[in-house]
Amino acid sequence: MRKSLVSITFMLGLFAPTAAFSAEKTVTLAVQNMFCAACPFTVKSSLQSVPGVKTVLVSFENKTAIVVFDDTKTNLQALTKATTDAGYPSAPKG
Numbered sequence: 540m541r542k543s544l545v546s547i548t549f550m551l552g553l554f555a556p557t558a559a560f561s562a563e564k565t566v567t568l569a570v571q572n573m574f575c576a577a578c579p580f581t582v583k584s585s586l587q588s589v590p591g592v593k594t595v596l597v598s599f600e601n602k603t604a605i606v607v608f609d610d611t612k613t614n615l616q617a618l619t620k621a622t623t624d625a626g627y628p629s630a631p632k633g
């Protein structure tokens with residue numbers, strides 16, 4: 540529970556000037572295989588288990604996951620691998 544509160548706090552920080560977050564990157568992943576309302580939770584926890592991931596916002600409706608991560612600790616490949624290993628292949632969107 541505490542962890543999700545922390546996530547929300549970071550989410551609010553998302554809209555602050557990006558210069559303050561120079562080591563952080565935000566990526567939107569298009570996520571496959573999300574067929575029910577429980578799927579986003581699995582996707583979210585798979586991404587949050589990757590060291591360096593700060594914030595995960597999964598949209599079931601849009602079939603996307605918006606991930607904020609520290610690019611000195613992890614990378615895009617690790618993120619897509621995490622969701623793929625959980626059964627939800629993903630790829631950067633846009």
Ligand SMILES: [Cu+2]
Nearest residue numbers: 574575577578
């Ligand atoms: Cu599901």
